[in-house]
Amino acid sequence: xxVGFLNDDTMQGMGNYLGRLSQRQQVVASNLANIDTPxxxxxxxxxHATMQELLTDSxxxxxxxxxxxxxxxxxxxxxxxxxxxxxxxLTQRPDGNNVDLDREMLKLGETSFGYSMIVxxxxxxxxxxxxxxxxxxxx
Amino acid sequence: MSLMTAIEVSASGLSAQRKRLEVxxxxxxxxxxxxxxxxxxxxxxxVLFAATTPEASFGTALDDAMLNVRGVEISGVVIDKSxxxxxxxxxxxxxxxDGYVLYPNVNPMEEMVNMxxxxxxxxxxxxxxxxxxxxxxxxxxxxx
Numbered sequence: 109x110x111v112g113f114l115n116d117d118t119m120q121g122m123g124n125y126l127g128r129l130s131q132r133q134q135v136v137a138s139n140l141a142n143i144d145t146p147x148x149x150x151x152x153x154x155x156h157a158t159m160q161e162l163l164t165d166s167x168x169x170x171x172x173x174x175x176x177x178x179x180x181x182x183x184x185x186x187x188x189x190x191x192x193x194x195x196x197x198l199t200q201r202p203d204g205n206n207v208d209l210d211r212e213m214l215k216l217g218e219t220s221f222g223y224s225m226i227v228x229x230x231x232x233x234x235x236x237x238x239x240x241x242x243x244x245x246x247x
Numbered sequence: 248m249s250l251m252t253a254i255e256v257s258a259s260g261l262s263a264q265r266k267r268l269e270v271x272x273x274x275x276x277x278x279x280x281x282x283x284x285x286x287x288x289x290x291x292x293x294v295l296f297a298a299t300t301p302e303a304s305f306g307t308a309l310d311d312a313m314l315n316v317r318g319v320e321i322s323g324v325v326i327d328k329s330x331x332x333x334x335x336x337x338x339x340x341x342x343x344x345d346g347y348v349l350y351p352n353v354n355p356m357e358e359m360v361n362m363x364x365x366x367x368x369x370x371x372x373x374x375x376x377x378x379x380x381x382x383x384x385x386x387x388x389x390x391x
Contacts, residue, residue, distance in 0.1 A: 127249075129382075130253070131249060133375075133378065134314055134316045136253075137253040137257045137375045137379065138316045138317045140260060140371045140374075141263070141372060142260075144319075145297060151315055192315050216374065216378050220382060223382045227386065230389045231388065
């Protein structure tokens with residue numbers, strides 16, 4: 109776990125998450141562009157796999173000295189290679205294409221919303237820093 | 248920057264759907280075009296879509312390859328080989344010796360449905376491009 113203000117775990121996690129969201133935006137754009145391409149299969153960027161990866165491999169576990177102590181695990185997004193996979197269970201058209209317009213529009217909205225959320229959180233983080241620079245006065 | 252790739256991919260979709268619409272419109276306007284007897288009548292055309300790999304800068308090439316991001320292009324325009332419609336119009340200047348005129352194999356209803364489909368896909372790509380743009384603008388808000 110890293111401490112410090114500009115390079116702590118939260119900042120890194122949020123940065124990686126923004127990167128992951130922009131990757132998902134690319135994949136959704138790719139799906140939408142190929143909505144009429146015969147044989148094209150819907151792709152998706154996995155968020156879940158990265159979470160699992162980080163949960164099982166905590167970089168700096170806290171020390172537990174008693175059995176009832178629990179190790180603190182920080183669940184953050186890593187910057188590792190994104191697992192892109194083909195989505196199963198979608199209705200396939202006779203030309204072999206399975207892009208669902210509504211599903212992709214939903215993903216588009218989710219991505220945009222997630223991005224706005226993280227940007228807002230980062231702004232709060234920077235405002236806190238600005239506050240301490242200004243000796244407690246918000247500005 | 249990866250959002251630029253997203254915009255580029257959406258732009259390829261917009262361009263492909265626009266070309267498709269052009270072909271569909273040409274079918275529709277020629278729905279009643281006849282040719283003198285003995286010559287080949289107008290036949291409806293359709294486009295073929297194919298997935299492409301977007302042009303990437305050196306910095307984003309690896310990322311794009313890992314994500315398997317695909318653009319789209321029109322790989323060709325094909326002619327519909329189905330039979331032209333024969334109508335008995337003996338007074339028509341393009342009628343053959345039996346009085347039949349060959350009309351193009353264009354069904355206006357079918358063309359309208361295809362045009363609707365092209366419009367919807369165009370709108371979806373436009374929406375994706377706008378979202379990518381908004382996300383890029385949002386990034387600037389971090390430092391504001």
